[in-house]
Amino acid sequence: MVRIGLVQMLCEKGAIAENLESTAHYLDDAFAHGIDIVCFPEMSITGYADPTKHPEAITRLDGPEINQLLEMTRGNPTTVLAGLIEENPYRKPFITQVVVRDGELLGFYRKMRIVDEEADWFSPGDFIPVFMRGELSFGIALCADIGSHEVFAECARQGAKIVFEAAAPGLHGEQATRDWRAGFEWWEAECKKYLSRYAKKYSMWVAVATQAGRTVDEDFPGGGYVFAPDGQRLYATPNWSPRAVYLDMNFSECSVIQL
Secondary structure (H helix, E strand, O other), rough: EEEEEEEEOOOOOHHHHHHHHHHHHHHHHHHHHOOOOOOOOOOOOOOOOOOOHHHHEEEEEOOHEEEEEEEHHOOOOEEEEEEEEEEOOOOOHHHHHHHEOOOOOOOEEOOOOOOOHHHHOOOOOOOOOOEEEEOOEEEEEEEHHHHHHHHHHHHHOOOOOEEEEEOOOOOOOOHHHHHHHHHHHHHHHHHHHHHHHHHHHHHOOEEEOOEEOOOOEEEEEEEOOEEEOOOOOEEEOOOOOHHHHHEEOOOOOEEEEEE
C-alpha cells in the first residue's frame, strides 16, 4: 500500500513567495495524513511563466527558493515532487520537477517535450531518470510529455511502477468569457486518451496533478487522475477547484481508496 497526494493548485506567475506559502500549507496537510509521495503541478513554485516576461521566476537548484522547500520537508519522510523554472547558464531555462525528501534534494527531471510557444522560452532536458521511494520505483512526466510515448516507455524500461504527470496546460480564449467546464473536460479527455493507453501498454500506474484556477493572464483547468495498469481510470477529481486529494493505492489488488 502506498499513500499518495495529488495537489490541484493555483500557482500565480512569478509569485514565488506566495506559491511557497501555499506549498507549505499543502505539505503540512500531507505530512499530517502520512503521505508517502505528494505531487505538485508543473511549475508549482514559480508559476507557469514566460521567462522573458518574468525573469524573476527563473530559479536555481541551489538557490534560496529550493532551500526554502528543503527546509519545509526537513524531518519528514514524505517524498515531494515540485515544479519550477530552472536557470540554464548556457541556453534557455529548463522546466524542472524536483524530488525532495527530509531536507534533501534527491534529484530532478527536466521536461523533454518542448513544443509550440515553449520552444521560444525553454530548453528540453536530455535524460529521463527514475526515482525510488522505499521499494517503489517511479518516474515523472511534465504536461506536454503526455504526447511523448518515449518518456513513459523509458520510465517503464527502468522499472517504474508509477509515473506522475505534473501539468499546467493553459486554456485558450478570453478569460472574461472562459467556459471552465469545457477546459476541464478538454484536459480530462487528453488524459484519458493518452495516459490510459500508456498505463495499459507499459503495465504501469499513472497519476496526474494539474495547476488550477485563474492567474494574472492565463487560466488552468485542474484535474487529478489515477490510471491503473489495465488502462482503467480509478480516480478523478470532480471539478477544477484547487484542492489536495489523498489516496491509498494498493498495487497488488489494483485498487484506489480516497482518504
